Amino acid sequence: MTDQSISTSPIPQHVAIIMDGNGRWAKQRGEQRVKGHQNGVQPIRDVVETAAKVGVKYLTLYAFSTENWTRPKDEVDALMTLLASVIESEVSTLHKNNVRLSVIGDIPSLPSEVQMKLQEACKFTGTNTGLTLTLALSYSARWEILEAIKKYTTDILNKKRDIHDLTENTFKQYLETANMPDPELMIRTSGEQRISNFLLWQLAYTELYFTEVLWPDFGEKDFIDAIIDFQQRERRFGKTSEQL
Ligand code: FPP
Numbered sequence: 001m002t003d004q005s006i007s008t009s010p011i012p013q014h015v016a017i018i019m020d021g022n023g024r025w026a027k028q029r030g031e032q033r034v035k036g037h038q039n040g041v042q043p044i045r046d047v048v049e050t051a052a053k054v055g056v057k058y059l060t061l062y063a064f065s066t067e068n069w070t071r072p073k074d075e076v077d078a079l080m081t082l083l084a085s086v087i088e089s090e091v092s093t094l095h096k097n098n099v100r101l102s103v104i105g106d107i108p109s110l111p112s113e114v115q116m117k118l119q120e121a122c123k124f125t126g127t128n129t130g131l132t133l134t135l136a137l138s139y140s141a142r143w144e145i146l147e148a149i150k151k152y153t154t155d156i157l158n159k160k161r162d163i164h165d166l167t168e169n170t171f172k173q174y175l176e177t178a179n180m181p182d183p184e185l186m187i188r189t190s191g192e193q194r195i196s197n198f199l200l201w202q203l204a205y206t207e208l209y210f211t212e213v214l215w216p217d218f219g220e221k222d223f224i225d226a227i228i229d230f231q232q233r234e235r236r237f238g239k240t241s242e243q244l
Contacts, residue, residue, distance in 0.1 A: 006054065006228055012184035014058035015051060015226075016206070018198055019043070021190025021214030034078040039216035041086055045093075050220045052097060052131040054227065058180055059133050062198050066106065066140035083137070084114045091121040098130030104176035105139030132180070139176070141200035148174035177202055185230045187223075189215045207233050 022036030029035070044061065051059045064079060087101075094101055101121050108115070118137075151174050155161040161170070172178065182202040188194070191212040195203060209226045211218075236244060 006224055007231055008055075010184075010231060011055045012227065012230055013056065014060065014181050014183040014185075015056050016060040016062070016183040016186045016199055016203070017047065018062045018186070018188040018192075018196060019215040019218075020188055020192055022216060024190065025214040025216040033075055034082075036214075036216055037079055037082055041082070043215055043218040044086075045090070046219045047223050048094075048099060048131065048133055049097070050223045052099065054224070057131060058183075059131060060104075060136060060177075060180075060183065060199070061134070062136045062139070062196075064105075064137045064139070065197060066138055066143055067197065069109075069138070080111050080114055084111075084117050087114075087117045087121050091124055094121070094133065095125050095128065098128045099125060100128040100130070100132045101125045102132055102134045103137055104134055104144070105137040106143060107137065109138045134177075134180070136198070140197040141195075142197055144176050145201060147176075172201070175201060182206065184235075185209060185226065187211065187226045189213050189218050189222075205235070205237055207235065 019040060022040045023033040024036070025039065026033050026036030047061075048059060063083070068079075069076060091101070101118075103118050103122060107118065110118070114137075118135075148171065152161060152166070152171065156163055177199070182204070183199065183206045186195075186199070186203055186206045187209045189211055191210065193208075193210045199206075207230050209229055211222060211226070213222050234241060234244070
């Protein structure tokens with residue numbers, strides 16, 4: 001199946017993905033977990049290319065959670081090394097394709113080399129107007145919400161905000177995803193059916209799509225299948241079918 005077989009509308013503006021199953025993919029082959037992460041890079045390229053091609057404007061990938069810091073040090077180090085090298089090697093392709101790279105999460109907690117590469121790549125692609133590719137790194141939604149509350153409260157103390165201004169619209173400007181629309185579609189691979197502390201605020205009305213495919217095996221066809229499934233959903237936002 002290719003993009004020719006999907007309707008042109010509705011294309012979700014924002015798709016978020018929990019890339020899961022790298023470890024199991026490696027284990028099935030008798031390989032170290034890191035091999036699964038290495039083989040998780042090509043699906044990222046495929047999904048970025050397909051998303052841009054079909055007209056998705058925002059793609060947000062859960063690449064490293066706050067909880068992932070508790071993994072064995074060897075695996076965390078390997079992931080950080082991979083991240084630094086992939087950002088460096090992919091930035092020119094992203095730029096050529098008019099993709100803007102952005103990051104969300106506790107970026108200062110990442111190794112300084114990774115921070116530097118991210119900063120450079122985000123700056124280099126910063127004025128691109130095509131797809132916005134956001135990597136969630138050292139990210140968890142509860143952390144994000146608490147940080148937003150701290151910033152909001154600081155603004156109240158500094159008299160920049162009033163408690164009575166606190167609405168969904170003002171609050172969401174304090175989240176890491178300020179200025180991005182909420183995802184319409186969230187995909188999780190590997191058969192797990194959980195949100196795992198990803199975008200808890202933003203996923204309130206998101207269509208959830210779970211597939212058994214392990215992330216290193218995920219490709220263009222799987223992404224298109226998820227969009228076709230999304231296009232068949234009726235999104236009611238609390239209303240009845242008749243009201244739509
Ligand atoms: C989840 O699989 C995957 C991760 C925690 C890391 C995702 C990283 C990549 C896809 C590669 C590099 C990323 C970038 C952005 C360059 P898992 O290890 O939890 O798999 P398991 O559940 O089978 O153990």
